[in-house]
Amino acid sequence: MKYFMERQAITKQLMPCLIRNADNDEEIIPMIHLRSHQVITEIFTNIAIFILLVIFWLMSESVFAGEEPELLNAAVANNASYSSLWLKNNDSTEKHDATTLATNVSMSISGPILRAKVRQVFRNPSQFWSEGIYTFPLPEQAVVDRLRLVIGKRVIEGQIHEKQAAKKIYQQAREAGKRTSLLNHHRTNVFTTSVANIGPGEMIIVEFEYQQILDFKGERFALRFPMLNTPKFTPPRSRLDSKFVEPINVMRKEHDAPGNPVTIEVDLKAGFPIETLMSSSHAVTTKKISEEHYKVTVDSMAQPSNRDFVLSWGLKSSGKPMVSVLREDVKGESYGLLMVMPPQPEHGTKISMPRELVLVLDVSGSMQGESIDQARASVLKALSQLRPEDSFNIVWFNTRAWKLYPSSKAATQDNLNFARRKILDENANGGTDMRPALRLALRGAQDSERLRQVVFITDGAVSNEAELFSEIRRNLGRSRLFTVGIGSAPNGYFMRKAARAGRGTFTYVSKPDEVNKKINYLLRQLASPALTDLKLDLNDLSAMVLPQHPLPDLYLGEPVYVAFKASKFPEIAALSGTLGGVPSQLSVPLYNSVQHDGIAVEWVRRKITVLQAIHDEPSDIKIDGNESTQGHENYKQKIKNEIVDLAVAHHQVSKFTSLVAVDVTPDVEKGEAYNFSVNRAGGMLKTDRIPANHPKGWVGQSTVQKKGIRLAQTATDGEYRLLIGFELLLVALLLGLGLSQIQKRLTCFRA
Amino acid sequence: MFSRLMRFFLRLLMVVILITLVCGVWHIGSAGKIYAKAWLAQTLLEQAWQRTLNGELSVRPWPWADTWPVAELVVPRLGVRRIVLLGDSGRVLAFSPGYTEASALPGTYGKTVISGHRDTHFKFLKDIKSGDRIELKTSKNHFVYIVNEQIVVDQRYFWLDAKSDSQPKGQGTSGSLILVTCYPFDALKPGGNARFLVVAEQSE
Numbered sequence: 019m020k021y022f023m024e025r026q027a028i029t030k031q032l033m034p035c036l037i038r039n040a041d042n043d044e045e046i047i048p049m050i051h052l053r054s055h056q057v058i059t060e061i062f063t064n065i066a067i068f069i070l071l072v073i074f075w076l077m078s079e080s081v082f083a084g085e086e087p088e089l090l091n092a093a094v095a096n097n098a099s100y101s102s103l104w105l106k107n108n109d110s111t112e113k114h115d116a117t118t119l120a121t122n123v124s125m126s127i128s129g130p131i132l133r134a135k136v137r138q139v140f141r142n143p144s145q146f147w148s149e150g151i152y153t154f155p156l157p158e159q160a161v162v163d164r165l166r167l168v169i170g171k172r173v174i175e176g177q178i179h180e181k182q183a184a185k186k187i188y189q190q191a192r193e194a195g196k197r198t199s200l201l202n203h204h205r206t207n208v209f210t211t212s213v214a215n216i217g218p219g220e221m222i223i224v225e226f227e228y229q230q231i232l233d234f235k236g237e238r239f240a241l242r243f244p245m246l247n248t249p250k251f252t253p254p255r256s257r258l259d260s261k262f263v264e265p266i267n268v269m270r271k272e273h274d275a276p277g278n279p280v281t282i283e284v285d286l287k288a289g290f291p292i293e294t295l296m297s298s299s300h301a302v303t304t305k306k307i308s309e310e311h312y313k314v315t316v317d318s319m320a321q322p323s324n325r326d327f328v329l330s331w332g333l334k335s336s337g338k339p340m341v342s343v344l345r346e347d348v349k350g351e352s353y354g355l356l357m358v359m360p361p362q363p364e365h366g367t368k369i370s371m372p373r374e375l376v377l378v379l380d381v382s383g384s385m386q387g388e389s390i391d392q393a394r395a396s397v398l399k400a401l402s403q404l405r406p407e408d409s410f411n412i413v414w415f416n417t418r419a420w421k422l423y424p425s426s427k428a429a430t431q432d433n434l435n436f437a438r439r440k441i442l443d444e445n446a447n448g449g450t451d452m453r454p455a456l457r458l459a460l461r462g463a464q465d466s467e468r469l470r471q472v473v474f475i476t477d478g479a480v481s482n483e484a485e486l487f488s489e490i491r492r493n494l495g496r497s498r499l500f501t502v503g504i505g506s507a508p509n510g511y512f513m514r515k516a517a518r519a520g521r522g523t524f525t526y527v528s529k530p531d532e533v534n535k536k537i538n539y540l541l542r543q544l545a546s547p548a549l550t551d552l553k554l555d556l557n558d559l560s561a562m563v564l565p566q567h568p569l570p571d572l573y574l575g576e577p578v579y580v581a582f583k584a585s586k587f588p589e590i591a592a593l594s595g596t597l598g599g600v601p602s603q604l605s606v607p608l609y610n611s612v613q614h615d616g617i618a619v620e621w622v623r624r625k626i627t628v629l630q631a632i633h634d635e636p637s638d639i640k641i642d643g644n645e646s647t648q649g650h651e652n653y654k655q656k657i658k659n660e661i662v663d664l665a666v667a668h669h670q671v672s673k674f675t676s677l678v679a680v681d682v683t684p685d686v687e688k689g690e691a692y693n694f695s696v697n698r699a700g701g702m703l704k705t706d707r708i709p710a711n712h713p714k715g716w717v718g719q720s721t722v723q724k725k726g727i728r729l730a731q732t733a734t735d736g737e738y739r740l741l742i743g744f745e746l747l748l749v750a751l752l753l754g755l756g757l758s759q760i761q762k763r764l765t766c767f768r769a
Numbered sequence: 770m771f772s773r774l775m776r777f778f779l780r781l782l783m784v785v786i787l788i789t790l791v792c793g794v795w796h797i798g799s800a801g802k803i804y805a806k807a808w809l810a811q812t813l814l815e816q817a818w819q820r821t822l823n824g825e826l827s828v829r830p831w832p833w834a835d836t837w838p839v840a841e842l843v844v845p846r847l848g849v850r851r852i853v854l855l856g857d858s859g860r861v862l863a864f865s866p867g868y869t870e871a872s873a874l875p876g877t878y879g880k881t882v883i884s885g886h887r888d889t890h891f892k893f894l895k896d897i898k899s900g901d902r903i904e905l906k907t908s909k910n911h912f913v914y915i916v917n918e919q920i921v922v923d924q925r926y927f928w929l930d931a932k933s934d935s936q937p938k939g940q941g942t943s944g945s946l947i948l949v950t951c952y953p954f955d956a957l958k959p960g961g962n963a964r965f966l967v968v969a970e971q972s973e
């Protein structure tokens with residue numbers, strides 16, 4: 019506008035001049051001067067105006083663009099509250115009315131069996147009726163068998179149902195406005211609790227119990243309670259096959275304060291004098307009650323759940339082979355759990371045959387931060403222990419895999435130094451695709467004289483696990499696969515099962531200062547002869563032994579756990595195996611067994627695990643020689659029915675069964691609640707997915723796979739370009755007009 | 770001296786005009802290319818889709834294409850018919866709406882996500898109303914969805930959780946279909962953060 023006014027002013031000034039000049043021929047020279055000056059000014063002004071117009075266009079767009087979010091937030095706030103489709107954003111503006119969660123865990127340990135009671139407190143601070151959904155991991159050997167819904171003083175016991183039926187019961191209760199809760203086993207060790215119809219300002223407690231057999235390794239019992247899921251990566255190849263795709267968890271934004279506080283109490287009755295009780299992950303307070311009985315509390319009441327809780331304790335070594343037999347009699351059946359620590363070879367006994375060591379190192383994005391440093395330290399440690407007659411190779415992988423040498427090379431100083439340099443050079447980024455890496459590492463064995471050991475170091479953040487297990491089974495050959503879990507949340511289920519399939523061991527490293535100890539232990543295992551071809555004979559044909567034969571290979575310091583069921587509890591068991599090529603046998607007396615709760619539960623869990631593994635087997639592996647796909651489907655269905663029957667009979671949550679609790683008590687509500695009856699009618703429930711925290715030491719990257727589906731870019735710049743194009747053409751036209759005008763005047767002047 | 774200056778100025782002006790002209794034509798040309806691509810590709814896509822319906826798999830509409838038709842989207846009330854390609858990258862969306870590979874497969878429990886450009890293939894979304902029927906035809910099946918709600922979200926804060934309740938294939942209860950396009954419809958410049966989502970529930 020200002021320019022317009024100035025221009026008009028200039029024109030007005032010039033006007034009298036022009037007229038006067040036309041009348042007075044004597045002043046022709048100044049006239050030319052004036053004329054050209056005037057024309058040039060005019061052209062410049064024109065240009066200025068058009069540039070201004072163009073700028074205005076551009077500005078107006080950016081102004082619109084700037085306004086969008088404001089408009090948007092209002093629209094979003096209105097819609098999102100009622101839509102059960104969307105993830106709640108973690109924006110501070112909405113935080114105050116999202117459903118929150120606090121977890122209290124109390125564990126009681128008796129011998130090798132842990133029973134835990136987990137209380138998830140869902141609190142709804144908003145004025146709407148809401149539904150809370152929380153996805154969380156449990157230890158991989160855990161089995162959930164009880165669910166209770168606690169509303170004020172009322173306690174509603176959960177019922178076990180087939181998964182679809184349970185979901186239906188939950189949804190019907192949800193629609194009817196009854197308080198209800200559902201506990202689902204999603205995949206491997208991931209569970210989800212949903213609670214519907216949490217009243218405004220109300221608090222509902224979902225309480226469930228799980229049981230687990232503790233790990234025993236290196237003369238220590240270890241308890242690991244996972245507190246978060248590592249964000250997982252599914253390779254694009256698998257993404258269209260719905261069988262492989264796993265649920266995507268909601269993650270809290272990185273800069274947000276972590277939530278979901280957890281308190282943990284442990285009541286530890288070890289059954290033997292406890293030594294060096296400690297936690298490598300959290301600060302804990304221990305209270306000694308007796309030599310065999312301790313109470314442990316995790317310090318600072320509310321720990322945000324951003325790393326796994328680890329507690330371990332040792333036993334005073336007695337120097338004898340350790341045998342423990344636990345027994346439970348249920349409904350005329352006897353269940354037993356046998357733990358045997360086989361006699362160890364003389365200390366320092368080493369394998370004499372040369373070894374081939376293949377180190378596989380995960381350099382994907384999820385390893386970034388602390389994890390990659392720990393992994394590098396482990397690899398360097400492993401390299402330093404090689405003898406000159408051994409050979410080695412290194413495989414790195416993220417979405418693809420590559421090797422140090424085309425085939426393993428002798429462990430000479432030169433080769434080792436070259437490898438060390440390379441290890442420090444590789445940085446962590448990209449997704450995780452383990453399949454090519456496993457294939458590369460497991461295949462390519464050439465020297466049958468050597469003992470081939472593959473050490474696989476990763477944080478296990480993958481979701482196409484089934485695919486990987488069949489890969490291991492197919493390619494294992496003579497190799498043995500040892501997995502090392504690194505970082506604050508390795509996927510223990512995957513790592514343990516991969517090691518099991520690869521007939522090796524699993525090692526978990528949670529802190530950098532643990533690397534040395536844990537890796538040393540693994541290296542000792544690698545260098546010591548293993549106990550293979552294990553067999554347990556109960557002298558009872560009716561007995562069902564789990565896991566089935568062959569039992570896994572046993573490495574230094576690993577016990578064997580065997581669960582069995584028999585109509586009559588056997589007197590004696592014979593354990594046979596081959597130790598470093600020499601057959602050996604051990605006779606285990608069973609008559610001094612101890613009555614213990616939870617043995618039947620453990621046996622059923624193992625049975626379901628075995629059935630589940632058969633069910634999950636990919637269809638290209640034939641169960642019976644020449645079966646058709648249809649036959650395979652029928653077979654799968656049969657296995658599934660078997661799992662459902664067993665799980666329902668024993669009240670256990672499995673992949674095909676869920677626990678559901680519905681509050682049937684007539685609802686006596688205060689008058690106020692009726693105001694919100696609209697919101698209470700099922701469909702209008704506000705759904706909050708409680709976001710998980712980021713693992714400690716995990717450097718976030720906002721990739722599609724980690725945070726759910728990112729919406730696509732859905733506009734072309736077609737219209738924009740059209741406008742700019744026409745704008746420019748218009749400018750050119752006007753400039754051209756100006757030009758022709760000047761030329762006309764100039765010719766006029768010359769003439 | 771003056772006339773030399775004048776001549777220089779005139780030449781400069783000529784150059785400026787020429788550059789402006791070329792730029793203008795180029796912009797219009799590239800805009801034309803976008804529309805031409807969107808429009809011309811339809812014939813090839815149509816052929817590829819017919820072959821897909823006849824039982825072929827992964828029919829590339831042109832030999833170097835990195836996508837192929839997976840479904841056909843029909844909105845009877847608006848007389849709209851679109852062929853849906855695999856993937857939601859910019860390269861795919863230039864030709865036709867695209868199915869987001871990470872979302873649920875049509876007919877399974879979960880959310881099926883299809884994205885399209887607000888100024889070409891999905892321009893019709895601004896006229897869609899709750900209760901409208903959307904038909905999605907895959908090579909083997911035919912699904913009917915009813916529009917349930919239309920929502921505007923900011924893509925910086927919202928991620929679709931398409932599979933959180935996913936169930937094994939073949940056991941699905943009804944799923945939902947989500948059509949995604951940019952918002953506002955008349956914004957000039959691409960790259961805004963607002964998305965317009967049409968949520969349709971599968972009808973039995």
